[in-house]
Amino acid sequence: RITHETIIWDTPGIESWNENEVRSYMISLIEQTQPLCMIYCASPGSFARLEHVRWLVSECYEKNIFCALVCTNMWAGRNRQGVVDEFCRILNSIHPNIHPIEEDNVIYFDNVALVTMVNSQEYIDKDFDVMKPASGIEQLIFGIGKSLNRDLMFAWFRTVSQNTNFWTNMSSKLSHLFQMPTGTLTSLYGHASNFLDFLFDESNFLHDxxxxxxxxxxxxxxxxxxxxxxxxxxxxxxxxxxxxxxxxxxxxxxxxxxxxxxxxxxxxxxxxxxxxxxxxxxxxxxxxxxxxxxxxxxxxxxxxxxxxxxxxxxxxxxxxxxxxxxx
CATH class of the missing domain: 3.30.70 (Alpha-Beta Plaits)
Structure with missing residues (x-):
């Protein structure tokens, strides 16, 4: 059976690089990898040079690369809304003619970018007796997928083909996106990778x-x-x-x-x-x-x-x- 490889290029510490380092490295990386999308993450209280972020988003737009600006670990500080607002200001400055639309806590800037908040793991603060469940990840995955063109969309969804929770919890939105009945999609999610292989010219009948x-x-x-x-x-x-x-x-x-x-x-x-x-x-x-x-x-x-x-x-x-x- 054909296996599919997903490569995630990480750039730790990019916020502290000087301007020339950031731009030369990112241009080289984009040309080398031809990425599906760019995900920029910042948690409340973290440090970021906004001019780097603004240039990176603008460069991705010029090269038709979708951008997701994400506030991660959203419950770790009170400034989570400030992070989101700053992301939106950057996108508004680059795309002044795009009217952002919010859906399921995801702010879409047409099919070029989105902004959202996520908490990938359960957050627990024993000192203040606070517990917050993981949230936002499935909406982020779906939001990126629906914003890509057809081929890139299915390549993106292939990365989560084994994520049963995603295919189950997002079945209603996925059925609308794929234009198929929810019941049909639900019956297929257990074989999501086969479903995606089919659309990518790699399917074979199951013999069992x-x-x-x-x-x-x-x-x-x-x-x-x-x-x-x-x-x-x-x-x-x-x-x-x-x-x-x-x-x-x-x-x-x-x-x-x-x-x-x-x-x-x-x-x-x-x-x-x-x-x-x-x-x-x-x-x-x-x-x-x-x-x-x-x-x-x-x-x-x-x-x-x-x-x-x-x-x-x-x-x-x-x-x-x-x-x-x-x-």
């Missing part, structure tokens, strides 16, 4: 039926996959593969599609994103156990694509089959 999470489809006569079509049946007679294309308008359907094909005898499915006349398309390369199954699926698909055919599930065999009109 116990690992396959069933998806519930709506009861309708509407064609579930009206945007899918077979575009190729390899010419060689011994081919076991079919190629489908699928529009990316409905992510939930693009996940259901290969799972249903598996139940129809497909043993593997790989994906490849296409860009055809500016329309986002996904190509499925589906392999069956033998040529007989592949050809049967091909001819069945051609039949349904060229005829008005309805199909209804019945509870048991009955004489009603004799009353079905030919199609």
């Amino acid at each position: 039926d116990d690992d396959m999470t069933p998806l519930t489809t709506k009861d309708t006569e509407e064609c579930l996959f009206h945007d899918a079509e077979i575009i190729d049946l390899p010419e060689q007679k011994s081919s076991k593969k079919l190629i489908f294309t699928f529009q990316l308008d409905d992510i939930a359907r693009t996940i259901e599609f290969p799972q249903i094909l598996q139940k129809l005898g497909a043993k593997s499915c790989k994906t490849e994103e296409l860009d055809k006349e500016s329309e986002h398309l996904l190509k499925f390369i589906v392999e069956f156990e033998d040529t007989e199954h592949a050809e049967a699926m091909y001819h069945f698909w051609q039949l349904t694509a060229t005829n008005q055919i309805n199909c209804t599930i019945v509870d048991e065999l009955s004489d009603q089959f004799s009353n079905i009109d030919s199609v």
Whole structure:
């Protein structure tokens, strides 16, 4: 199975560097790493040279790098709101035409930056008998993800693909972001890494039926996959593969599609994103156990694509089959 590596570049003590050191190092680092985003953290009472922060944010904006300015360890001092206000002043000076919007304690500056407060661990002050739960981390993760473009968004969410709490607690917002029913997303979160692999052209069918999470489809006569079509049946007679294309308008359907094909005898499915006349398309390369199954699926698909055919599930065999009109 393919593994994915997340690299976090830390810059401890950058606040004490001189201007030339900061700028030369950060320019080199940005060019070398091509980062998904930049996260700048400051806790209440900490020291920071604001001109460094302002330059860093401005440089990231010029290079289309999203910035998250975060007040960390928020309960460690009373000046947490002051840290947030200072961050907002910096962003307002760089982006005077952007009207910030606050949502779930995250302040968004369009899709270029955000400001928020977090407490990654439970905070306990025994002297004053104060206990504060961890907070803000999941909202920060989601906020960064929703602000990135599609490819960077899924690369970012891959870093938390094993974080069950995130996928569970943020399921409502994620379902809206991915434009899929909450129930479908909830059924998938246990396989979040598989879900993300699928969107990144690295998915394979699971061969253990116990690992396959069933998806519930709506009861309708509407064609579930009206945007899918077979575009190729390899010419060689011994081919076991079919190629489908699928529009990316409905992510939930693009996940259901290969799972249903598996139940129809497909043993593997790989994906490849296409860009055809500016329309986002996904190509499925589906392999069956033998040529007989592949050809049967091909001819069945051609039949349904060229005829008005309805199909209804019945509870048991009955004489009603004799009353079905030919199609």
